[in-house]
Amino acid sequence: GENVEQHPSTLSVQEGDSAVIKCTYSDSASNYFPWYKQELGKGPQLIIDIRSNVGEKKDQRIAVTLNKTAKHFSLHITETQPEDSAVYFCAAPRGSYIPTFGRGTSLIVHP
Amino acid sequence: GAVVSQHPSWVICKSGTSVKIECRSLDFQATTMFWYRQFPKQSLMLMATSNEGSKATYEQGVEKDKFLINHASLTLSTLTVTSAHPEDSSFYICSARTPLERGGSTDTQYFGPGTRLTVL
Numbered sequence: 001g002e003n004v005e006q007h008p009s010t011l012s013v014q015e016g017d018s019a020v021i022k023c024t025y026s027d028s029a030s031n032y033f034p035w036y037k038q039e040l041g042k043g044p045q046l047i048i049d050i051r052s053n054v055g056e057k058k059d060q061r062i063a064v065t066l067n068k069t070a071k072h073f074s075l076h077i078t079e080t081q082p083e084d085s086a087v088y089f090c091a092a093p094r095g096s097y098i099p100t101f102g103r104g105t106s107l108i109v110h111p
Numbered sequence: 112g113a114v115v116s117q118h119p120s121w122v123i124c125k126s127g128t129s130v131k132i133e134c135r136s137l138d139f140q141a142t143t144m145f146w147y148r149q150f151p152k153q154s155l156m157l158m159a160t161s162n163e164g165s166k167a168t169y170e171q172g173v174e175k176d177k178f179l180i181n182h183a184s185l186t187l188s189t190l191t192v193t194s195a196h197p198e199d200s201s202f203y204i205c206s207a208r209t210p211l212e213r214g215g216s217t218d219t220q221y222f223g224p225g226t227r228l229t230v231l
Contacts (some may be wrong), residue, residue: 034219034220036222041225041227042224042225043115043117043203043204043222043223043225044155044217044222044225045222046220046221046222049219054215055130089154089155098145098157098160099220101154101155102154103153103154104153
């Protein structure tokens with residue numbers, strides 16, 4: 001089955017800095033890679049996703065890059081703000097659509 | 112994006128009682144919903160896949176007789192924790208796949224806000 005590794009587990013940055021979170025996956029057949037943001041006590045919120053026919057996707061301050069050869073994908077957040085503080089999860093599908101989640105990265109943005 | 116709701120948002124119950132959690136897709140029909148469990152500072156653990164009109168598919172190690180799932184309509188799935196015990200205390204989250212006509216795919220999932228269950 002799919003195995004998803006996510007690093008780092010904790011990331012602390014100053015407001016305005018960039019943050020990068022990386023995930024690797026094992027199943028070369030995987031073709032959809034979402035990123036979720038989870039605030040304390042709430043459900044995960046889809047913030048960006050990418051499919052295997054695209055190498056990079058950007059949405060304002062958030063971008064995701066995908067390297068299918070190396071089987072890894074990354075979340076990039078630029079100009080971080082305190083409200084970006086949350087736990088971020090990557091996922092890769094196991095089978096046709098059931099996602100396997102990474103362990104999560106706790107992002108802390110210091111004002 | 113598509114909206115998924117859960118009710119209740121939190122519940123406290125006595126050991127031995129049963130608790131029902133509802134998951135609704137508010138503005139779309141979801142043929143497939145998923146139930147997850149999350150412990151503090153941990154990732155989401157898939158418990159089961161709920162398909163409308165058919166039996167749920169449970170992940171290995173999840174007791175189907177303890178966690179009853181019913182997906183009776185295209186907008187509602189329920190999870191009933193039967194004979195709850197303190198070790199069942201957790202954060203339960205549902206998600207739903209968006210239909211293709213809403214710009215979704217077989218992959219895109221939207222999550223509910225979660226239900227915090229505390230068993231005394």
